[in-house]
Amino acid sequence: MDTELRHRGGETADNAEDITQAVTTETTKEDDVAPKTTAASSHIPPQVDDILPNLDDKKPLIPPQQDTVPEVLKGLPPRWRNWIIRGIWSIIMVAGFLLIIWIGPLGLVALIMLIQLACFREIINIGYAVYKSQDLPWFRTLSWYFLLCANYFFYGESTKDYFGILVHKDLEFLQPLADYHRFISFTLYVLGFCAFVLSLVKQHYLVQFTLFGWTHVTLLIVVTQSHLLVQCIFEGLIWFLLSTSMIICNDIMAYIFGFFFGRTSLIKLSPKKTWEGFIGAFFSTVLYAFAMAYFLAPYQHFVCPANYDDDLKRITMDCEPSSTFIMTEYNIPVIIRAILGLFGIHQSTIWLYPIQIHALALATFASLVSPFGGFFASGFKRAFKIKDFGDVLPGHGGIMDRFDCQYLMASFLHVYLSSFIRTANPAKLLQQVLQLNPDQQLNVFLQFQEHLIKNGLLKA
Amino acid sequence: MDTELRHRGGETADNAEDITQAVTTETTKEDDVAPKTTAASSHIPPQVDDILPNLDDKKPLIPPQQDTVPEVLKGLPPRWRNWIIRGIWSIIMVAGFLLIIWIGPLGLVALIMLIQLACFREIINIGYAVYKSQDLPWFRTLSWYFLLCANYFFYGESTKDYFGILVHKDLEFLQPLADYHRFISFTLYVLGFCAFVLSLVKQHYLVQFTLFGWTHVTLLIVVTQSHLLVQCIFEGLIWFLLSTSMIICNDIMAYIFGFFFGRTSLIKLSPKKTWEGFIGAFFSTVLYAFAMAYFLAPYQHFVCPANYDDDLKRITMDCEPSSTFIMTEYNIPVIIRAILGLFGIHQSTIWLYPIQIHALALATFASLVSPFGGFFASGFKRAFKIKDFGDVLPGHGGIMDRFDCQYLMASFLHVYLSSFIRTANPAKLLQQVLQLNPDQQLNVFLQFQEHLIKNGLLKA
Numbered sequence: 076m077d078t079e080l081r082h083r084g085g086e087t088a089d090n091a092e093d094i095t096q097a098v099t100t101e102t103t104k105e106d107d108v109a110p111k112t113t114a115a116s117s118h119i120p121p122q123v124d125d126i127l128p129n130l131d132d133k134k135p136l137i138p139p140q141q142d143t144v145p146e147v148l149k150g151l152p153p154r155w156r157n158w159i160i161r162g163i164w165s166i167i168m169v170a171g172f173l174l175i176i177w178i179g180p181l182g183l184v185a186l187i188m189l190i191q192l193a194c195f196r197e198i199i200n201i202g203y204a205v206y207k208s209q210d211l212p213w214f215r216t217l218s219w220y221f222l223l224c225a226n227y228f229f230y231g232e233s234t235k236d237y238f239g240i241l242v243h244k245d246l247e248f249l250q251p252l253a254d255y256h257r258f259i260s261f262t263l264y265v266l267g268f269c270a271f272v273l274s275l276v277k278q279h280y281l282v283q284f285t286l287f288g289w290t291h292v293t294l295l296i297v298v299t300q301s302h303l304l305v306q307c308i309f310e311g312l313i314w315f316l317l318s319t320s321m322i323i324c325n326d327i328m329a330y331i332f333g334f335f336f337g338r339t340s341l342i343k344l345s346p347k348k349t350w351e352g353f354i355g356a357f358f359s360t361v362l363y364a365f366a367m368a369y370f371l372a373p374y375q376h377f378v379c380p381a382n383y384d385d386d387l388k389r390i391t392m393d394c395e396p397s398s399t400f401i402m403t404e405y406n407i408p409v410i411i412r413a414i415l416g417l418f419g420i421h422q423s424t425i426w427l428y429p430i431q432i433h434a435l436a437l438a439t440f441a442s443l444v445s446p447f448g449g450f451f452a453s454g455f456k457r458a459f460k461i462k463d464f465g466d467v468l469p470g471h472g473g474i475m476d477r478f479d480c481q482y483l484m485a486s487f488l489h490v491y492l493s494s495f496i497r498t499a500n501p502a503k504l505l506q507q508v509l510q511l512n513p514d515q516q517l518n519v520f521l522q523f524q525e526h527l528i529k530n531g532l533l534k535a
Numbered sequence: 536m537d538t539e540l541r542h543r544g545g546e547t548a549d550n551a552e553d554i555t556q557a558v559t560t561e562t563t564k565e566d567d568v569a570p571k572t573t574a575a576s577s578h579i580p581p582q583v584d585d586i587l588p589n590l591d592d593k594k595p596l597i598p599p600q601q602d603t604v605p606e607v608l609k610g611l612p613p614r615w616r617n618w619i620i621r622g623i624w625s626i627i628m629v630a631g632f633l634l635i636i637w638i639g640p641l642g643l644v645a646l647i648m649l650i651q652l653a654c655f656r657e658i659i660n661i662g663y664a665v666y667k668s669q670d671l672p673w674f675r676t677l678s679w680y681f682l683l684c685a686n687y688f689f690y691g692e693s694t695k696d697y698f699g700i701l702v703h704k705d706l707e708f709l710q711p712l713a714d715y716h717r718f719i720s721f722t723l724y725v726l727g728f729c730a731f732v733l734s735l736v737k738q739h740y741l742v743q744f745t746l747f748g749w750t751h752v753t754l755l756i757v758v759t760q761s762h763l764l765v766q767c768i769f770e771g772l773i774w775f776l777l778s779t780s781m782i783i784c785n786d787i788m789a790y791i792f793g794f795f796f797g798r799t800s801l802i803k804l805s806p807k808k809t810w811e812g813f814i815g816a817f818f819s820t821v822l823y824a825f826a827m828a829y830f831l832a833p834y835q836h837f838v839c840p841a842n843y844d845d846d847l848k849r850i851t852m853d854c855e856p857s858s859t860f861i862m863t864e865y866n867i868p869v870i871i872r873a874i875l876g877l878f879g880i881h882q883s884t885i886w887l888y889p890i891q892i893h894a895l896a897l898a899t900f901a902s903l904v905s906p907f908g909g910f911f912a913s914g915f916k917r918a919f920k921i922k923d924f925g926d927v928l929p930g931h932g933g934i935m936d937r938f939d940c941q942y943l944m945a946s947f948l949h950v951y952l953s954s955f956i957r958t959a960n961p962a963k964l965l966q967q968v969l970q971l972n973p974d975q976q977l978n979v980f981l982q983f984q985e986h987l988i989k990n991g992l993l994k995a
């Protein structure tokens with residue numbers, strides 16, 4: 076769970092002003108720059124006004140977070156008060172997270188699913204508020220239905236991949252669901268699509284299509300990316316733990332460096348972010364990842380892919396660790412050797428877990444690119460003039476506010492694993508081969524045999 | 536190529552009035568229903584007006600199609616004139632299409648790619664026009680860049696799957712591109728994403744995010760679905776030919792039945808569509824599909840998956856046809872037997888190609904569900920008050936106007952094939968197995984051998 080604190084201390088108090096000011100500034104600007112448009116729209120009745128975002132209402136779209144500050148904290152200045160509230164909630168989230176790791180991969184999958192639901196709800200609710208869609212026929216139901224379809228499809232695909240054997244042997248009545256999974260998912264989706272078309276009503280066309288798009292972009296961001304993360308969990312907990320905790324570390328360190336050394340503003344979208352925080356966080360995250368990989372690599376619980384053990388009838392994480400988690404001797408690059416020489420260290424090789432090197436790559440992405448996910452979310456919030464995505468987590472805002480950077484990281488982790496780490500799953504491949512028709516099977520077998528003999532793995 | 540004619544004869548003349556009327560009606564309605572909004576927006580300057588669709592401008596967003604009618608046709612009534620123009624263009628398109636089938640799968644892939652580009656262009660241009668984004672920094676470039684990334688990713692995946700061996704053997708310098716395809720695609724996309732975030736400008740936030748969503752939904756509709764179709768082409772031309780021609784047949788028959796018998800309006804979204812056309816088209820399409828499957832099934836050119844022949848150094852479509860294309864004796868269901876009995880036909884079995892039964896399933900979807908793709912497109916055009924997506928095809932409108940139903944069908948075909956027809960590709964599976972590490976390979980080999988012996992395919 077993400078406990079990002081960032082360097083935006085007294086945001087609760089400050090930001091509200093920020094936004095009001097932004098509204099005022101922009102209003103003035105528009106008047107200056109585009110008098111023609113204003114004139115044009117004054118003589119034609121603004122017929123689409125009530126179905127399109129009219130964000131200059133004084134009433135905020137999403138009611139601002141109600142901070143119920145405990146008595147003890149009331150004497151403190153807001154910056155510190157907020158710091159303490161966020162701190163306490165961060166600790167609660169981290170504790171809950173550790174509990175779930177202890178439970179294992181299925182607990183994590185459930186957690187990701189819950190977070191995904193919460194994020195979807197927050198983004199969709201903004202859409203409803205912005206496009207004033209209270210009286211739209213069916214739409215609320217339809218967008219949740221699409222969420223259901225997307226989840227059915229993605230979680231089904233994962234279940235099929237990883238627990239296919241379980242379904243095949245012990246839950247045979249589920250076999251048709253597995254065999255025709257895509258067909259069923261597609262049918263479900265198409266039903267929703269047709270329902271959408273049938274629900275179209277002349278006076279709402281524009282807003283209905285807008286929200287259709289809104290729902291699908293949300294699904295694309297939230298559902299597909301959490302699904303990518305779920306797949307990574309089954310590849311070994313270490314990947315999941317490393318990458319999510321890197322983002323948390325990066326956020327906290329950016330906050331701390333920004334808090335103490337922050338001078339130079341980084342990007343207009345997030346005015347509280349500084350170059351000092353960004354750079355400090357980069358180095359901290361790289362160090363953190365390198366060390367964390369070292370500490371986690373020796374444990375099978377973290378490095379082994381989840382497997383359903385047919386004898387024990389439960390998911391196990393026991394295996395012969397792959398070479399990625401075995402100490403290996405590396406040559407130190409000449410440049411680094413020269414630098415070490417300056418400190419009197421004369422060593423030409425170093426023993427590392429290969430995963431430590433992968434951790435460096437992940438950390439680089441986590442601290443240099445992932446923040447763009449956060450900037451994107453900030454820009455989105457500013458576009459729709461909202462402060463936070465929600466108010467579920469006191470001091471933190473909505474769930475989506477905590478996970479904005481995690482989504483981009485989840486995709487990266489998935490792509491990284493499938494490009495550099497993941498080898499095909501032998502059991503799954505065998506299963507696929509055995510579904511070929513007899514002739515093809517025999518053909519594959521003979522070619523396979525020939526290959527093995529040629530490579531000396533098998534005697535002729 | 537889709538030559539749908541539908542039953543909307545004199546559309547050029549009629550529809551323009553339709554839309555003007557729609558505008559007037561809606562304007563009146565809005566005034567009646569929502570006086571509050573109008574009042575509210577009159578005392579607050581409408582600051583977001585120039586970045587949000589103001590569709591009541593008298594000037595159409597997309598200039599209406601310029602019909603340059605040849606002299607010979609000028610004497611005819613518009614209904615017939617339009618009929619002839621559309622007819623001629625339909626013949627041109629069908630002829631071009633046949634030419635491309637003769638060229639083979641690669642020609643078809645190129646054609647789909649071109650159509651996809653045209654559709655993307657049309658939809659994106661509507662977005663630009665609607666949200667008046669002429670002065671948006673970078674956006675035009677960025678959306679085309681995203682299109683490029685999506686295509687690079689999808690076409691790369693297909694190429695890898697079907698021509699992996701070719702790359703492996705003869706084009707070795709492309710091997711890294713194949714090995715790290717996902718990583719490269721993701722990197723390209725992320726660069727675009729970061730560029731988008733950096734291009735955000737305060738006064739354009741809202742429209743920038745809207746167009747970001749617009750681009751992604753367009754990619755989802757156009758690129759992913761054409762990619763699904765491309766994959767189907769390699770499974771055997773017959774699937775592609777059957778399913779695309781069914782849509783064309785369904786459109787033409789709906790037009791003809793509607794033209795002669797149309798009385799009852801089908802759906803408000805497309806006022807020219809009738810129940811009579813819909814039902815007549817359903818039966819015609821089912822018959823057409825059943826017959827067409829019968830005629831195409833005996834030819835290897837149509838039924839064999841495309842394979843790169845390493846000796847001939849070209850793509851071939853020779854194979855031992857799978858059981859789907861071999862005449863099989865079926866029992867006739869009791870009910871149908873009873874009906875046949877009434878006509879004096881006493882037969883309990885029938886010889887069919889199994890694909891003919893699949894063709895019935897596809898035809899049912901093509902005539903009952905695919906039209907919803909067309910309704911969706913109609914609704915979309917009405918939402919944004921445009922007549923057609925473009926004016927490339929005289930008498931037909933834009934490319935997207937011809938392909939609206941094909942996209943849904945493409946997805947269905949893909950899902951249908953992967954659920955009921957496609958068996959794993961033996962060559963691809965072997966390739967994956969050979970990428971395992973030696974221990975795993977040996978392990979898979981031994982288990983495979985055991986299985987084959989148990990099933991009597993191999994002697995112990």
